Structures are given as C-alpha cells and as structure tokens.
Amino acid sequence: MSELSVKHLLGIKYITEADIHLIFETADHFKEVINRSIKKVPSLRDITIANLFFENSTRTRLSFELAEKRLSADVINFSASSSSVKKGETLIDTVNNILSMKVDMVVMRHPNPGAGVFLSKHINASIVNAGDGAHEHPTQALLDCYSIRERLGDVAGKNVVIVGDILHSRVALSNIFALQKLGANVKVCGPKTLLPKFIGSLGVDVETDMKKALQWCDVANMLRVQNERMDINYFPTTREYTQQFGLNKAMLDSLDKEIVVMHPGPINRGVEITSDVADSKQAIILDQVQNGVAIRMAVMYLLASKINKNEN
C-alpha cells in the first residue's frame, strides 16, 4: 500500500486507516527533511497550489504555505476579505476562475460545512480541506494523532479525552474519526450545552466531570472556546467555565500518572489551560505545530502523486 485511496482530502471520514498510516510514514521522512540545513525538496516543482481562505486563519495557513514551499510547489494565496466574494461571486465561479490559471491543487478553508465536498463534485483539481465550518479539519486531526504516536509510540489502545467546546469544533470531530480509526478510546468532556446532540452516535463516551476524565486518560486535547461562533450564551461566565473545565498545574500534579497535554491553538491562556501547563514538559503544543508542516507535506505529496500529468 503506497497510494492514498482518495483523490481529495475532504475529511477523515472519507479516508481509511491504511491511508492514515501511509500519511504518517511519509511524514516521518518529511520531518527529517525539514530538520536539514536546506529544508526543501523539488518533488512538486511542476505543481501549482492555491490556498483559498474564506475564513481567517494564521497557523493553518502559514503551515500549509510553508509545507507547499518546502515541496517546491508554486503557491498563490487568496483570502475572502480582499476578494470578489464580497462582490457577490459564487464559490464555484471563484474557484473555476482560479483553476483556469492552471492550478493543480486547492487548499480551502470555508465557513460552511461541506464546502469542500461540494466543490469536489464540480471541479477537477485535488482539494485539501483546511477546515469547513464545524465539520472537519482533517490535517489538524492527522497532526494531533501523529504527535500522540510520536510521544507515546502508538495511538492504538490509548485513552484520549477531548475537552471543551465540542459543538463548534471541527477539530473535535476530525479527531474523533481519526482516533477511532487508529484504535484509540475517545471520551469527550465539556459543558452539556457545548456537546452536540449526535455525540452518542459517534461511539464516544461523555464525561462531564473533568477530574474523572483526566484520571482516565493518557492524552488530554484541550480545545479553545470558540466565542466567535457562539450566538447565544452556552455557559454563565468564562470564570465558571475555567473552574469546571480549565486545566491547571495543580490538577495535573494531583493525577497519579503523567498525561500528555495537547492544544490545537490558538490558546486562550488562563481560560481552557493555564500558562504553566501550556509551557510545561507534558504539553506538546509546539511539537504539534512542527509536525503540522510534515503532515501537510505528506498529504500534498501523496495527493500530487495521483494528479495525472496528462490532465495539465
């Protein structure tokens, strides 16, 4: 098995366990590449990639752009705030205009769930979903699982708790799919108002007691409270949220084992996680960021190898 089963990376839901392992193995090689003195390989020198960000992003966008440049791809950037989208152009028109400039791959972030899937039915290029609303963020889940594998040796059999705003989080959903495909046990923990109603159907357990959840887990993935997506009040005050679901040093020290702490960023220091935890040895937050570049290089390399050269 040395080829992905898909032409696009639209979500973890659509790929197989073997795909995930292939991406990890390829990322191992790219991780070695990005630690060289010249961190660049010429593999994708005849590929053009468009980064279409219809929603704000800093680290994902930088990470993708860096990964593309490390693979020697040509890169064009597009952000909705400075584009014709504001003038009323449709998504397909915008993308087709960009594709007519001979673009081979599209990395897209979009506020609407399913935007990537919709686009994949109408255009020819490979699509990498960089986050679609509250649906999926596959590369984040891949880099999270890759970081767990790096720290703990394997993902299978590990207990992982995802804490916080599950309702608005595409990171949570993609992580649940990826962790389950790799054989981990997954629990979610958060205020009941921030847990989606369908959570039971995903086969994950719900824990509302943070202390119990931490006692159970090997890895705690702390999510950010997405205030920008909250149209109503889901909890009384930030202070109350922090008291119940925030992770602090005293809590970590009270556990009888050393758990791994993750956060997809950006961190709200003092809300879901305190500074001393975020900067502690147990936190692998910056490893996640570094692994993100290797994972995205692997994804784009593997997808690019499926682009038929005759179609260009």
Place this chain on the structure above:
Amino acid sequence: MSQKVLLNAKEVQIALHRLACQLIENHDTFNNTVLIGIQPRGVFFAERIKTLLETEYKVKNIELGYLDITFYRDDFRRSDKTLEANKTKINFIVEDKNVILIDDVLYTGRSIRAALTAIQSFGRPLEIELLTFIDRRFSRHLPIQPDYRGRQVDSINDEKVRVCWEENDGKDVVYLINN
C-alpha cells in the same frame, strides 16, 4: 524469464577487495572522507565496503550515512509505479568533506543525478566521487560516470542486473536477468 550469473561469491569478494584498495589509495585514513549509501540497495553495498575497510584494512572510524533520493527523482508523477521513500540517516557534516556516493548498479545515471541534488541539502561537499558495484555501460541518459566500479557490464534495456548480498539475500551473487 532466465537469469545468468555475472559474478559468483568469490568474484564478488575479489571485486570488493580491489575496490577497498582503490579507495584507500585515494583516501588513505578516511579522516576527511565520508561514505553515503544510496537507498534502498546502495546501503548494503556501502555497509559491506565499510566493514571490509575496517576489518581487513584496519581503517578506523569511517562515517557512513544513508541517503534517500525519492523526493529528488525526476520521474515523480511520470512513472506508473508509486515512489516509496526510505529513511535518510546522515549523522555527520558533509560540508567540506570528500563524499563517496555508493550504489549497487549504475544504469541511466538518473538516480545519481538525484543523489547529487539531495546531498547538497546537507551542505557543500569538497568533492563527490561515485562508487558503483556494477556499471551498465552504453545505457546512460546523463553524463555521469563512476570513479570506482566493481565490474562493467554490457546489457540491453530489457535486461536487469540484480546484485544480491549475503546479509540481505542469502548469498553474494550478481545476476543478469532476461525478461
């Protein structure tokens, strides 16, 4: 499919000893020379040369690295078979060193072209030489020639040369395979 033995175990041994002597002639104590085996099959040959130099010729502290050239190949998206990467392991500095690239078979020269680009990512070597066990002459696509060769072979494009090493394939032997 038929196969012919090009070199048997004894002939392989003789060729290896000759190559080791040639390397010592040019590199003496190897204090500024490093060996780089090209993945996947060049590393067996490189390991063998290193062991021979150390045990039979008492050369000490030879540095050997593995170089994977997958991401530098010129047939990405052009060949039907998918390219699979191998591990690169170079735990030393190549800057200002004499580098000896090592591969088992030199055919079109395209792998070596990729290796020359790849090695630059680790620094600027003083000099790069090429050591191949089998040199399939008259089949080059690029102006690349080995500095040291075990045996020169005339073969046509339908034929394949396979170098087997005892530690990996059970015995030392070189086959010419006719499809």
